Amino acid sequence: MGTRHHFVSLSLRLSAPWTLLFGPSGSGKSTILRGFAGLETHTLIGFGRRRPDGGWEELAEMPEWRPPHLRQLGWAPQQATLFPHLTVRENIAFPVDARRPRGAADHIAEITELFRLGPLLDRRPAQLSGGEAQRVNLARAFAVPDCRLMLLDEPFSGTDRALRDELLPAMQHWLAARRIPVLSVSHDVEEALQLGAEVVLLRAGRAVAQGPAAVMLADERARMLRTLS
Amino acid sequence: MDTAAITLTLRLAALTTAILLLVATPVAYWISLGSGPLRRIVQALVALPLVLPPTVLGLYLLVGLGPLTGLGRALIAVLGHPLAFTFSGLVLGSLVFSLPFAVQPLVAGFGGVDRNLIDTARVLGASPWGVFRRVALPLAKSAFLTSAVLTFTHTVGEFGVVLMVGGDIPGVTRTLSIALYDQVQEMNYAGANRTALWLVALSFVALLVLYSRAAPKLWETSGKARRLV
Numbered sequence: 001m002g003t004r005h006h007f008v009s010l011s012l013r014l015s016a017p018w019t020l021l022f023g024p025s026g027s028g029k030s031t032i033l034r035g036f037a038g039l040e041t042h043t044l045i046g047f048g049r050r051r052p053d054g055g056w057e058e059l060a061e062m063p064e065w066r067p068p069h070l071r072q073l074g075w076a077p078q079q080a081t082l083f084p085h086l087t088v089r090e091n092i093a094f095p096v097d098a099r100r101p102r103g104a105a106d107h108i109a110e111i112t113e114l115f116r117l118g119p120l121l122d123r124r125p126a127q128l129s130g131g132e133a134q135r136v137n138l139a140r141a142f143a144v145p146d147c148r149l150m151l152l153d154e155p156f157s158g159t160d161r162a163l164r165d166e167l168l169p170a171m172q173h174w175l176a177a178r179r180i181p182v183l184s185v186s187h188d189v190e191e192a193l194q195l196g197a198e199v200v201l202l203r204a205g206r207a208v209a210q211g212p213a214a215v216m217l218a219d220e221r222a223r224m225l226r227t228l229s
Numbered sequence: 230m231d232t233a234a235i236t237l238t239l240r241l242a243a244l245t246t247a248i249l250l251l252v253a254t255p256v257a258y259w260i261s262l263g264s265g266p267l268r269r270i271v272q273a274l275v276a277l278p279l280v281l282p283p284t285v286l287g288l289y290l291l292v293g294l295g296p297l298t299g300l301g302r303a304l305i306a307v308l309g310h311p312l313a314f315t316f317s318g319l320v321l322g323s324l325v326f327s328l329p330f331a332v333q334p335l336v337a338g339f340g341g342v343d344r345n346l347i348d349t350a351r352v353l354g355a356s357p358w359g360v361f362r363r364v365a366l367p368l369a370k371s372a373f374l375t376s377a378v379l380t381f382t383h384t385v386g387e388f389g390v391v392l393m394v395g396g397d398i399p400g401v402t403r404t405l406s407i408a409l410y411d412q413v414q415e416m417n418y419a420g421a422n423r424t425a426l427w428l429v430a431l432s433f434v435a436l437l438v439l440y441s442r443a444a445p446k447l448w449e450t451s452g453k454a455r456r457l458v
Contacts, residue, residue: 069354069357071352072354073352081349083364085367098353099354
């Protein structure tokens with residue numbers, strides 16, 4: 001996989017419900033997410049997911065390039081890019097309005113509840129705090145109908161720890177109930193351990209190791225604990 | 230008072246503005262979406278009337294629409310008469326001459342829309358038409374006022390192309406600027422003064438509307454358009 005700025009060679013098997021790309025900045029994490037989303041035009045990525053019977057379901061054919069709007073992806077970029085001319089309600093409904101599935105109203109009410117956005121629905125993005133904007137950003141990604149893969153880039157940047165600790169299990173539960181796999185990007189060890197995610201360690205655009213968070217990040221965790229003690 | 234010239238000028242300017250907004254919107258959006266050589270060539274062609282003497286454009290239109298060219302002969306066959314020295318010919322000349330005044334503010338308006346918002350809309354399921362309608366168009370809407378006012382005022386004030394293509398036929402092609410020229414030739418300075426005042430008033434009111442409604446966006450217009458306002 002290559003772009004004008006990054007050359008990334010990667011082969012991933014996303015077998016866990018939540019896979020986390022972990023690496024220093026500049027290691028190509030965001031580029032990989034953009035590649036999945038179809039925003040890097042020089043990139044060819046194929047992906048599939050595990051069926052309940054154990055087989056693999058192709059989600060986009062290789063090497064055919066599929067335009068981003070046909071990929072059915074949840075997408076929460078690192079900077080909460082909310083549409084400034086729309087209210088919070090309209091922002092969350094944006095992916096739903098694009099496809100107009102049945103039961104859209106219930107779907108949106110459920111997500112509003114999940115991210116506790118009820119009181120903010122009629123506000124504009126300019127009237128939100130950083131943490132609130134980030135929650136709307138996540139809620140909008142969750143609103144994508146028939147989502148096949150959730151792509152989250154630093155999903156909790158700007159939200160306070162207490163809220164993150166409350167939101168994470170609720171989000172995991174919601175996604176697991178719908179069998180939506182997640183590929184997220186983070187450099188927060190605590191978040192990775194809390195998620196119990198499958199961690200892919202990236203160095204300079206290459207996946208150098210893959211495994212459960214507790215194993216992969218043991219060194220990082222020990223280093224952090226040493227710093228604290 | 231030459232009311233025929235006033236109504237003719239207003240009709241010409243309104244028709245040119247309406248048609249040009251329809252033509253310029255897709256052209257400007259396409260130019261703003263990328264940076265390939267073809268887009269740069271089209272952008273340069275569109276801007277050409279800004280720097281060419283109006284007489285050059287007038288000459289090409291006069292010859293191109295006349296019986297000397299295939300296009301001219303086809304038009305004569307369809308319409309039953311040449312386009313030169315008719316109101317339709319005048320409209321066509323105005324469309325070409327005012328094209329950059331319609332396109333350039335829109336290119337700046339669309340170009341000013343955050344690329345991340347466009348990308349986010351695409352991944353969240355918006356088709357290319359959906360991205361245009363739901364994100365690009367509402368976020369660039371103030372550029373449409375700039376475009377409309379500049380096109381209207383520029384058409385009201387054009388002289389060279391009008392004289393070359395339309396001649397000076399009262400009630401058909403004699404616009405205010407031509408009438409003013411005639412009055413000065415006849416040394417009718419009182420009449421010329423009244424006509425000039427009409428032109429000043431029309432342009433001033435249009436620019437006043439622009440400054441009152443879209444002042445911040447004026448910095449986004451470029452080239453000669455920026456110098457004019």
